[in-house]
Amino acid sequence: MIFKTLAGKTSVVGLRLPQTFIFLLVLGSLGFGALFFLPETSRLKRIFQHNSDSSAVITDSVNGQRAQPISPIGYGLIRAPPLDIGVLRSKSQLSSSNGKQRNNNKGRSQGTVSMEHMSEGDAADNKVHTRGVVVSSRARSPVRVKLRNCMLKPPYGANYGKPSDPESLQRREKVKEMMKFAWDNYKRYAWGENELRPLSRNGNDGRTFGGLRGASIVDSLDTLYIMGLGEEYQEAKEWVENNLNLSVGGEASLFEVNIRYVGGLLSAYYLTGEEVFKRKVVELGRNLLPAFNTPTGIPHGVVNLAGLLAPAKRYAKPTDFSEMGLDLSTPPHPRPFTECEYIGGRLIGPETDGLGHTSVKWLFEKSDSRRSTGGDLGRSSVLAEFGTLHLEFVHLSELTKDPIYTEKVMNIRKHLNQLDKPHGLYPNALNPVSGNWEQHYVSIGALGDSFYEYLIKSYLMSDRTDEVAKRMYYAALEAIEKNLVQRSPGGLIYVAEWRGGILDHKMGHLACFSGGMIGIGAEHGSPETRQHQLDLAANITHTCHESYRRTPTKLGPEVFRFDDGAEATAPRVNERHYILRPEVVESYMYMWRLTHDPKYREWGWEALEALERHCRLATGFSGIIDVYGHIIQHDNLQQSFFLAETLKYLYLLFSDDDLLPLKDWVFNTEAHPLPVIPRNCSQKTEDTDRWPA
Ligand code: DMJ
Numbered sequence: 001m002i003f004k005t006l007a008g009k010t011s012v013v014g015l016r017l018p019q020t021f022i023f024l025l026v027l028g029s030l031g032f033g034a035l036f037f038l039p040e041t042s043r044l045k046r047i048f049q050h051n052s053d054s055s056a057v058i059t060d061s062v063n064g065q066r067a068q069p070i071s072p073i074g075y076g077l078i079r080a081p082p083l084d085i086g087v088l089r090s091k092s093q094l095s096s097s098n099g100k101q102r103n104n105n106k107g108r109s110q111g112t113v114s115m116e117h118m119s120e121g122d123a124a125d126n127k128v129h130t131r132g133v134v135v136s137s138r139a140r141s142p143v144r145v146k147l148r149n150c151m152l153k154p155p156y157g158a159n160y161g162k163p164s165d166p167e168s169l170q171r172r173e174k175v176k177e178m179m180k181f182a183w184d185n186y187k188r189y190a191w192g193e194n195e196l197r198p199l200s201r202n203g204n205d206g207r208t209f210g211g212l213r214g215a216s217i218v219d220s221l222d223t224l225y226i227m228g229l230g231e232e233y234q235e236a237k238e239w240v241e242n243n244l245n246l247s248v249g250g251e252a253s254l255f256e257v258n259i260r261y262v263g264g265l266l267s268a269y270y271l272t273g274e275e276v277f278k279r280k281v282v283e284l285g286r287n288l289l290p291a292f293n294t295p296t297g298i299p300h301g302v303v304n305l306a307g308l309l310a311p312a313k314r315y316a317k318p319t320d321f322s323e324m325g326l327d328l329s330t331p332p333h334p335r336p337f338t339e340c341e342y343i344g345g346r347l348i349g350p351e352t353d354g355l356g357h358t359s360v361k362w363l364f365e366k367s368d369s370r371r372s373t374g375g376d377l378g379r380s381s382v383l384a385e386f387g388t389l390h391l392e393f394v395h396l397s398e399l400t401k402d403p404i405y406t407e408k409v410m411n412i413r414k415h416l417n418q419l420d421k422p423h424g425l426y427p428n429a430l431n432p433v434s435g436n437w438e439q440h441y442v443s444i445g446a447l448g449d450s451f452y453e454y455l456i457k458s459y460l461m462s463d464r465t466d467e468v469a470k471r472m473y474y475a476a477l478e479a480i481e482k483n484l485v486q487r488s489p490g491g492l493i494y495v496a497e498w499r500g501g502i503l504d505h506k507m508g509h510l511a512c513f514s515g516g517m518i519g520i521g522a523e524h525g526s527p528e529t530r531q532h533q534l535d536l537a538a539n540i541t542h543t544c545h546e547s548y549r550r551t552p553t554k555l556g557p558e559v560f561r562f563d564d565g566a567e568a569t570a571p572r573v574n575e576r577h578y579i580l581r582p583e584v585v586e587s588y589m590y591m592w593r594l595t596h597d598p599k600y601r602e603w604g605w606e607a608l609e610a611l612e613r614h615c616r617l618a619t620g621f622s623g624i625i626d627v628y629g630h631i632i633q634h635d636n637l638q639q640s641f642f643l644a645e646t647l648k649y650l651y652l653l654f655s656d657d658d659l660l661p662l663k664d665w666v667f668n669t670e671a672h673p674l675p676v677i678p679r680n681c682s683q684k685t686e687d688t689d690r691w692p693a
Pocket of ligand 1 (some may be wrong): 259405450581582583641645669670
């Protein structure tokens, strides 16, 4: 199949000069209405679309059919899955070309292309050849050239990750159906708000994101895209374009905004090449910078996106967790979840406002009284929060060519490296004024988790050049193994929590991500530890599966224990909820990719069936209050991470490995894929000081 390139001089509307002349003549003599009688050629379409952000579309010159749309930066649509529709076209155009697109999926990666929908800049630019793929070029900006030539790898292989065996294919289709269902209900009852409350059929905005809206939309963009839910992706994109206001007042969690909004927008940009995502993420990145205005540069946990700096008195006094009434050994729910009740037709109970980490984030949400009494609640910076910025911030610097973002996160790393670490462990809370640890509590679950994840992923995302991150990761893992990893009397391996030397024999659902993390890290450590680490990863994943298998619902509790006779179960009523979290299926997905042991797909399917049985309502998905309960009570929240992570990881679990291959893409902690930055491509070559020890 041969594609032809539009060559020659073009006018602003993309026609060659003689064509433009004839066109204007027709227009002049017949009037503007004549346009509607002209054949609907692609060139005429371009007249109305030339200034769109969207990307070029390849036209097959042999049979004249529309082939794969092609994006100016992203690679996604060069090798798009058999989309329901061509996602780069506007809604009004979403009509009948499905079949045509499919027909043209084959053999398109070589040769030249004819491009429509080009901006004026595009029309004047040259095309760029990258790995045998010809992409349109708006090559003026060196950043663009660098991205296209260097960084981006196709997210899909030959067959869009389509699994070869029919059962997995069917299961993958089921996940897609669940995503569509979750999306449709969000759209119907909560469009534009942060999350859907399926029982009360309305939206939830909480305060986690300050005044930001549309968390479920931004969190879903890449999931919709890779699943080929083109119409839904288009709706999401249009909302971002027209409604996502990023300079809103109110205190937002730096961590949550970073992993969901920055991560979601970056990923959408890299996959699709739509400029709108880049514009938005650059604006948002800038608005996050005031969080770093602390004496140490360790960011505060909350930030006002409207740019109003936190007053200095915020930092007056170090946080005292016990003074805050925070018992870190139990989730701080004001009353057991089982006390949820309907009042006036609404489910009233403890909030589960999309909070990633249970304790301190909850306090941010619930800390009004302490704030107003001038206490220093939440003035501590939390390891998992300030330690989970690296991937996104490095990419912000790559995109903007502004080193400030990388500098901010490198400063955090530098600071951590200077500190004494008890037994080589990283405590969960740090005072951003003194720069010292607040206490000696250590966890690979809540408050600590994604800090460790970002160390190994920073190394991988840097194309394995970030040696400091690598060293920090393996040293931390060694300390964790030595001090936290335990075997239960029944032979289950788990990672306990550590309180100044005393072990708390429990594991949070959040900590179950560590199976996958240790798995992906295994092959990059020393060869002697490789198999050992892979076994550890498999053992932890097995234990997490047990925490699911040992409940009647087959969904796992928020916290499970290994004391007083408990073995991966939750004796405490306030730890029995399941809020649609992804960590367990996340580890299944990584372990599947690493081992291809079919049990991981089976376990994923078990979880999916349990989700369908207990969490699916007529109006969306909801968490449940007691995974051991025989009567199911719902928490009335469809968390945005369910769409961003849980369903995406399940979809990947049932896909072939060439969908977002792990050697080219790194998932941020909210499952947003970010491209590996090849070593000859990163700013490192220009800035040798990039990875300070
Ligand atoms: C997500 O927001 C992220 O995975 C985060 O790292 C932890 N918590 C939630 C999901 O449980």
